[in-house]
Amino acid sequence: MSNPVGRLAGAARELLRRQRARRPWLDHLARAGGRYNRVQADLMASGVTYYVFLALAPVTLLLAAVAGLVLRGNPLLQDQLLAALRDAVPGETGEGLADSVTSAIDSATTFGVLGLAGVVFVGLGAMDKLRVGMDIVWRGRPDPPDLLADRGKDLVALLGFGVAGALSIALTTGATTAVGRLLGLTEIDDVPGFFLLTRALPIVLAVAGDTLLFLWLLKGVPGNPFGYRQLLPGAVFGAVGFEVLKLVGGFYLTIISGNVTASTFGGLVGLIVWINVVARFAFYTACWTATIPAIEHARTRVPHGPPRPTPLPEVALVAERTAGPAPARVALGLLGTGALAGLLGGRLLARRVLRPGAAGGGRSSTRRPPSPEPHG
Numbered sequence: 001m002s003n004p005v006g007r008l009a010g011a012a013r014e015l016l017r018r019q020r021a022r023r024p025w026l027d028h029l030a031r032a033g034g035r036y037n038r039v040q041a042d043l044m045a046s047g048v049t050y051y052v053f054l055a056l057a058p059v060t061l062l063l064a065a066v067a068g069l070v071l072r073g074n075p076l077l078q079d080q081l082l083a084a085l086r087d088a089v090p091g092e093t094g095e096g097l098a099d100s101v102t103s104a105i106d107s108a109t110t111f112g113v114l115g116l117a118g119v120v121f122v123g124l125g126a127m128d129k130l131r132v133g134m135d136i137v138w139r140g141r142p143d144p145p146d147l148l149a150d151r152g153k154d155l156v157a158l159l160g161f162g163v164a165g166a167l168s169i170a171l172t173t174g175a176t177t178a179v180g181r182l183l184g185l186t187e188i189d190d191v192p193g194f195f196l197l198t199r200a201l202p203i204v205l206a207v208a209g210d211t212l213l214f215l216w217l218l219k220g221v222p223g224n225p226f227g228y229r230q231l232l233p234g235a236v237f238g239a240v241g242f243e244v245l246k247l248v249g250g251f252y253l254t255i256i257s258g259n260v261t262a263s264t265f266g267g268l269v270g271l272i273v274w275i276n277v278v279a280r281f282a283f284y285t286a287c288w289t290a291t292i293p294a295i296e297h298a299r300t301r302v303p304h305g306p307p308r309p310t311p312l313p314e315v316a317l318v319a320e321r322t323a324g325p326a327p328a329r330v331a332l333g334l335l336g337t338g339a340l341a342g343l344l345g346g347r348l349l350a351r352r353v354l355r356p357g358a359a360g361g362g363r364s365s366t367r368r369p370p371s372p373e374p375h376g
Contacts, residue, residue, distance in 0.1 A: 016030075028288070028291060028292075029288070031291045032284060032287040032288040032290075032291045033284075033287075035137070035287040035290065035291055036283065036284050036287045039133075039136050039137050039140075039283075039287070041133065041137070041280065041283035041284065041287065042280065044129060044132070044133035044136070044283060045133075045276060045279035045280040045282075045283055046276065046279075047129040047133075048126055048129045048130050048133070048279040048282075049272065049275050049276040049279050051122055051123075051125040051126035051129060052126050052275050052279070053271075053272055053275055054122050054125075055118070055119060055122040055123060055126060057118065058114070058115045058116075058117075058118025058119045058121075058122060059115070059119055060115075061111050061114060061115035061118065062111075062112060062115030062116055062118075062119055063115075064104060064108075064111060064115075065108045065109070065111040065112030065115055066108075066112065067108075068104055068105040068106075068107075068108030068111065068112075069108045069109075069112070071105050072105050072106075072108060078105065081101065082098045082101065082102070085097050085098050085101065086098055120155075120158070123154075123158045124151060124154045124155065124158060127153075127154035127155075127157045127158050127161075127221070128150065128154050130157070130217075130221055130282075131150075131153060131154060131157060131221050131222060133283055134217075134218075134221050134222035134283075134286055135222050135223075137222070137283060137286045137287055137290060138222050138224060138286070138290055139222075153223075156220075157216075157220060157221045160216050160220045160221075161213070161216060161217075164212045164213045164215075164216045165213060167209070167212055168209030168210060168212050168213055169209065171205060171208060171209045171212075172202070172205045172206050172208075172209045203243060206243055207236070207239045207240060207243055208239075209239075210238070210239035210242050210243065211232075211235045211236055211238075211239040212235075213239075214234070214235035214236075214238035214239055214242070214282075214285060215228060215231060215232070215235040217235075217238070217282060217285075217286070218231045218234055218235060218238075218285070218286060218289055219231055222286075226295060226298065230292075230294065230295055230298070231289060233289070233292060234285055234286070234288060234289025234292065235289075237285060237288055237289070238281070238282065238285035241281055241285065242278065242281065245274070245277060245278055245281060249270070249274045252270055252274075253267065253270070256270070
């Protein structure tokens with residue numbers, strides 16, 4: 001009787017095989033998962049997670065510097081913020097917070113320079129891990145290391161992400177605000193189903209903005225030879241999945257917000273886990289895009305596996321021959337030598353065989369003849 005666990009696993013594999021043969025989208029997901037495992041994308045996502053989490057400190061410092069510069073240029077807004085702090089936290093604690101905010105506003109330039117330097121330094125490390133991982137996903141190996149060229153690529157990728165992120169935010173916020181004002185002018189708030197439009201519109205605009213980010217992730221970071229039109233399905237796939245991850249992250253924060261301890265420690269741990277999940281999903285999106293049938297069968301092939309060994313240069317072989325005897329003379333000489341050796345060997349062998357018999361015959365030939373008997 002076979003193992004029940006083995007039978008169950010075999011039935012599950014057979015069911016998955018049949019479903020993959022019946023549903024191409026499921027087969028595509030499975031093939032992308034296999035590619036994800038072969039390139040060990042989990043390890044590459046861990047490196048990206050480390051640098052992204054490390055970048056939160058300089059990013060926060062940079063945002064505080066930007067806020068300080070904005071408040072410095074608007075004294076009325078600055079006074080309102082300080083008054084709100086004193087009202088929210090009365091006593092000496094509130095005064096201390098107000099003084100800290102004032103000193104931060106005065107030192108906004110210094111904080112901005114330090115934050116920008118930290119963002120560039122840590123961001124280059126994150127881009128390096130991301131670029132190497134994408135090269136492995138698309139070509140099976142990273143490019144040969146080159147310090148200056150690699151830093152240049154990482155800087156371009158970081159600036160591209162910044163531009164794509166700014167365009168995504170501008171598209172999402174600007175379009176949402178414009179559409180909201182347009183709908184407000186038309187006064188169709190009482191139309192049935194209007195709330196569905198107002199809720200779906202931000203999500204659609206967010207997906208459009210995220211598509212720009214994933215297009216740059218698939219095209220600009222690894223230096224992909226495929227065009228934007230070929231990579232667009234993968235970018236849309238990544239954008240939709242990223243919005244789902246944002247919804248899951250927001251639901252998680254809603255759950256832990258009721259507990260002070262959970263919101264303090266669980267928020268930090270949850271942020272690390274969420275960054276790692278997003279990094280893994282980014283590599284899975286690249287694997288999913290690389291296994292699109294149109295890309296797999298494209299004329300522009302992306303090489304996989306290690307490079308072929310460099311062939312050695314052909315060396316011209318020169319046959320160096322010296323003048324020697326003709327083959328017929330060599331054959332006659334060998335034949336004569338063999339015949340002479342056979343004759344001498346036969347004579348020596350005959351002498352050794354006949355020598356004992358010849359010695360006995362010599363002795364019998366020396367006998368005297370018998371003397372004649374006397375006659376009476």
